[in-house]
Amino acid sequence: MNKRLFALMTAFIIAATVLVGCAPKTDVAETPAPAETPSETPAEEPAKVEAVDVRKVFVTPEWVKSVIDGEQAESDNYIILEASWGPVADSPDYNTGHIPGAVHVDIASIEGEPYWNIKTPEEVEKAILDLGITKDKVVILYGSDVSGTARVAYAYLWAGVENVKVLDGSLGAWSAAGYDLEKTPNQPTPVTDFGAVVPVNPQYWTSIEDAAKRLEEDPNFKLVSIRSYNEFIGETSGYSYIDKAGEPKGAVWGKAGSDPYHMEDYTHEDGTYITMDEMKALWEGLDFTLENDLAFYCGTGWRASIPFLIMYENGYENISMYDGGWYQWQMNNNLPVQLGDPAKGDVVYTTVGELSNDKAAK
Numbered sequence: 001m002n003k004r005l006f007a008l009m010t011a012f013i014i015a016a017t018v019l020v021g022c023a024p025k026t027d028v029a030e031t032p033a034p035a036e037t038p039s040e041t042p043a044e045e046p047a048k049v050e051a052v053d054v055r056k057v058f059v060t061p062e063w064v065k066s067v068i069d070g071e072q073a074e075s076d077n078y079i080i081l082e083a084s085w086g087p088v089a090d091s092p093d094y095n096t097g098h099i100p101g102a103v104h105v106d107i108a109s110i111e112g113e114p115y116w117n118i119k120t121p122e123e124v125e126k127a128i129l130d131l132g133i134t135k136d137k138v139v140i141l142y143g144s145d146v147s148g149t150a151r152v153a154y155a156y157l158w159a160g161v162e163n164v165k166v167l168d169g170s171l172g173a174w175s176a177a178g179y180d181l182e183k184t185p186n187q188p189t190p191v192t193d194f195g196a197v198v199p200v201n202p203q204y205w206t207s208i209e210d211a212a213k214r215l216e217e218d219p220n221f222k223l224v225s226i227r228s229y230n231e232f233i234g235e236t237s238g239y240s241y242i243d244k245a246g247e248p249k250g251a252v253w254g255k256a257g258s259d260p261y262h263m264e265d266y267t268h269e270d271g272t273y274i275t276m277d278e279m280k281a282l283w284e285g286l287d288f289t290l291e292n293d294l295a296f297y298c299g300t301g302w303r304a305s306i307p308f309l310i311m312y313e314n315g316y317e318n319i320s321m322y323d324g325g326w327y328q329w330q331m332n333n334n335l336p337v338q339l340g341d342p343a344k345g346d347v348v349y350t351t352v353g354e355l356s357n358d359k360a361a362k
Contacts, residue, residue: 050063054162062177068101081141081152082102082103083152084144084145094185101182107148110152116301117323121159128161131190133194134193140165141164142171153309157201160199205323211223222287224252224294228260231260244330244352249338249349263306266303279310287342297321333353334352335351
């Protein structure tokens with residue numbers, strides 16, 4: 001091949017290469033990558049409900065739902081109880097709609113005559129075992145009566161159940177959160193061994209004898225009346241079945257509400273319980289402090305359970321319930337009584353036997 005022919009071939013190859021490199025992009029190359037559609041965007045995960053401490057009593061509907069859904073450590077061993085007075089047939093709240101899986105508990109299963117005190121350890125243990133409750137089973141309570149529900153929670157803590165919860169705001173809060181109800185009744189599975197000797201916490205209970213003795217001998221002991229002011233000063237007994245009115249001599253007032261069936265001082269309008277900080281504010285200026293040994297009482301033990309639970313939840317150990325309340329005190333004619341308000345210097349001291357019998361609530 002001569003040099004002239006080689007040069008022409010080389011020039012042709014170079015020109016062809018340049019033309020290819022400058023050629024426009026094909027249609028395939030110009031097609032843009034498909035945009036990500038909204039359906040391919042990952043859905044946002046619902047916020048995880050935080051765990052609560054074993055000593056935490058008042059819990060949210062969101063936490064209870066997370067237990068039901070298997071999202072909490074408590075999910076493995078729990079029972080939900082709707083607490084009201086009487087058998088399940090007499091509980092309109094349970095029969096018209098209850099939290100899924102809930103079982104009815106009769107408040108009378110833990111208290112009874114003659115004083116409406118907590119029943120004997122043997123009776124309470126049997127009632128607990130019949131519900132399938134052991135000391136390490138998580139018990140979640142709710143009920144339309146804030147005091148009655150608290151009463152059952154107190155009794156279970158006294159017995160030795162280690163993890164007792166109360167749904168704050170009860171069924172109203174559950175429904176407001178958008179959760180469903182069911183009407184199908186649920187039956188518990190009884191057990192035979194509680195796992196401890198009942199009561200595990202006898203220190204939570206103060207007898208009438210100990211209350212009377214400590215009022216006389218222990219200046220740091222305060223018997224705190226969780227009753228309306230008219231009950232506290234002896235204007236009314238507060239109950240249709242109690243004829244005498246007054247308070248044990250030496251008792252101090254801890255507020256409550258307008259009558260035995262309304263606890264507006266210890267609850268909000270939506271039915272939730274007040275907090276420890278709110279209770280401290282409620283007690284400002286009253287004749288006791290958080291450093292005293294406090295025994296709460298009321299008429300028959302329901303209302304007094306609420307401040308007990310609030311203090312228990314916040315780690316206090318200097319608390320108990322004088323379970324007999326005014327009902328048992330006024331059955332003993334020799335016990336000392338005060339009429340009026342000692343904090344105001346307007347008080348008369350007498351005995352039960354000297355009281356009139358015309359103070360029953362009308």
